[in-house]
Amino acid sequence: MKKRSRPRGPPARALRPKPKPQPPSAKLAAAPMTTELTCYVHEGWEPRIAPASAKRAWMDETPDSYAYRCLPLSIANAHGWEVLSPCGFEARWNGGPNADDIEIRLDPGADPSHAPTSLFGSGAITFHVEGVFRTSAGWNLWVGGPPNGIKDGIAPLGELIETDWSPYTFTMNWRFTRPGVWIRFEENEPFCHFFPTPRGVLETTKPELRPMEDEPALFESYRGWSAARAAFQAWVRENNPTRPTDQWQKLYYRGLDPQGRPGPADHESKIRPPPFQQTGSRPVCPVTRAPAKAPDSTDTD
Numbered sequence: 001m002k003k004r005s006r007p008r009g010p011p012a013r014a015l016r017p018k019p020k021p022q023p024p025s026a027k028l029a030a031a032p033m034t035t036e037l038t039c040y041v042h043e044g045w046e047p048r049i050a051p052a053s054a055k056r057a058w059m060d061e062t063p064d065s066y067a068y069r070c071l072p073l074s075i076a077n078a079h080g081w082e083v084l085s086p087c088g089f090e091a092r093w094n095g096g097p098n099a100d101d102i103e104i105r106l107d108p109g110a111d112p113s114h115a116p117t118s119l120f121g122s123g124a125i126t127f128h129v130e131g132v133f134r135t136s137a138g139w140n141l142w143v144g145g146p147p148n149g150i151k152d153g154i155a156p157l158g159e160l161i162e163t164d165w166s167p168y169t170f171t172m173n174w175r176f177t178r179p180g181v182w183i184r185f186e187e188n189e190p191f192c193h194f195f196p197t198p199r200g201v202l203e204t205t206k207p208e209l210r211p212m213e214d215e216p217a218l219f220e221s222y223r224g225w226s227a228a229r230a231a232f233q234a235w236v237r238e239n240n241p242t243r244p245t246d247q248w249q250k251l252y253y254r255g256l257d258p259q260g261r262p263g264p265a266d267h268e269s270k271i272r273p274p275p276f277q278q279t280g281s282r283p284v285c286p287v288t289r290a291p292a293k294a295p296d297s298t299d300t301d
Contacts, residue, residue, distance in 0.1 A: 035135065035136050035139060035196055036134065036135055036136040036139075037133070037134075037135055037196055038133070038134045039131040039132070039133050039276060040131060040132045040133075040134065041130065041131050041284035041285070042130075042132075045130035045131065045284070046086065046114065046130060046285065047083060047129065047130045047131045047284075047285060048083065048084035048085075048086060048188065048285065049081055049082070049083055049084070049131075049276050049285070050081065050082050050084060050190075050275065051078070051081055051082070051272065051273040051274065051275055052077065052078045052079065052080045052081055052082045052146070052190070052193055052273060053077065053078060053082070053190075054068075054074045054075075054077045054078040054270075054271075055077070056077060056148055056149060056150075058150060059073070059148070064244050064247075069248050069250075069253070071252060071253045071269060073148055074270075075268060075270075075271060076147040076148060077146070077147055077148055078270075078271050078272070078273065079147065079195055079271060079273075080142075080193050080194055080195030080273060081193070081194055081195065081273055081276070082146065082190035082192065082193055083127075083129055083172065083190065083191060083192035083193075083194070084187075084188040084189065084190055084191070085116075085127070085185045085186065085187055085188060085189045085190075085191050086110075086111070086114040086115065086187070087106055087107055087110035087111065087114065087115050087187050088106075088107035088110065088184070088185065088186050088187040088189075089104055089105060089106045089107060089110065089115060089116065089184070089185055090104070090105045090182050090183065090184045091103065091104045091105070091116075091118075091125055091154075091182070091183055091184075092180065092181065092182045092183070093123045093176040093179050093180075093181075094179055094180070095123070095179030095180070096121075097121050097122055098121045099118045099119060099120065099121040100118065101118075101121065101123075102118035102123070102124075102125060102176075104116065104117070104118065104125070107187070110187075114128075114130070116128075116185075116191075119171070120173070122175070123175050123176040123179070124157070124173050124174065124175045124176075125154070125173065125174045125175075125176075126171045126172075126173050127171060127172040127173070127174075127191050127192065128169065128171055129169060129170055129171065129172055129192060130169070131169070132166075132167060132168070132169055133161075133163045133194075134163060134164070135163045135164050135196045136164060136196075137164050138164060138198060138199050138200070139163070139164055139196045139197065139198055139199060140160050140161060140162050140163060140164070140196070140197050140198075140199045141160070141161045141163040141194050141195070141196055141197075142158070142159075142160055142194060142195055142196075142197050143158065143159040143160070143161060143170065143172060143192060143193070143194045144156050144157070144158035144159065144192075144193055144194075145157075145158075145172075145174070145191070145192070145193060146190045146193045147193060149190070151174075151183060152181070152183070153176060153177055153178060153181035153182075153183045154174045154175065154176050154177060154181075154183045155174065155175060155177055156172070156173075156174050156191075157172075157173045157174065157175060159172075160197075162199065163196075164199075172191055172192040174191070195273075221257060221258050221259070222258075224258045224259070225251070225258035228249075228258060229249065232249055253269060254269070255267030255269065
């Protein structure tokens with residue numbers, strides 16, 4: 001019987017070519033525009049706002065932190081800013097429709113005036129976001145829970161707010177997914193995630209469904225990628241490589257097409273939203289507001 005030789009390494013990957021120098025005009029055209037995002041704080045308010053983190057506890061716990069190889073997950077995690085809980089607390093819903101059907105227990109020393117409350121009933125907890133946000137004309141604010149953050153027993157509700165004109169505050173709400181379960185938020189755990197988004201984009205979008213073969217270049221590129229991916233996965237199953245760099249192809253992560261050609265110059269493999277800067281006539285945020293490491297899932301039942 002002929003002995004099959006083992007491959008010495010993974011199927012060849014496309015090398016990343018050196019990007020061509022861009023003319024000054026192209027660099028200027030690619031420069032991002034500045035978008036206004038201001039949080040106006042009334043006296044007595046103490047919002048705790050921080051750039052969103054790309055880290056998630058459940059992603060850290062995957063073997064070799066494997067989940068971070070999915071670039072879209074990491075980018076979504078860090079895509080915006082977070083509002084942090086002003087206190088630690090536990091809460092439980094008994095299943096009833098009324099506001100008093102939710103029990104909230106604050107940690108010792110917590111200030112009830114800044115704490116979450118049961119306001120609307122129907123199993124929802126309400127956080128008051130202490131700030132009036134203002135964005136550039138034509139820009140809304142997308143508001144929801146931390147992307148890819150998982151909490152057992154409760155889920156965040158999403159909102160889209162016209163913050164270029166509204167003088168109103170808004171609330172961030174989480175709804176229990178089942179009764180009888182104690183959930184917990186730590187102090188400085190993110191309860192709200194937000195980022196600006198242009199208004200009117202959906203109405204001007206022209207969605208289509210089209211056979212892939214109608215776009216021959218895309219069709220051939222996809223087929224080449226699909227075959228290369230199948231060959232690579234077969235090699236991984238056969239050889240069980242131990243080095244993490246040999247366990248995935250990284251084309252999308254590096255912003256390369258299947259032939260190794262660079263994609264757009266503004267491909268993002270990491271984003272770092274800038275922190276909110278102190279401006280105006282007085283300090284408006286607490287001195288200590290470093291985010292604590294928050295659990296992704298809590299069930300104290």
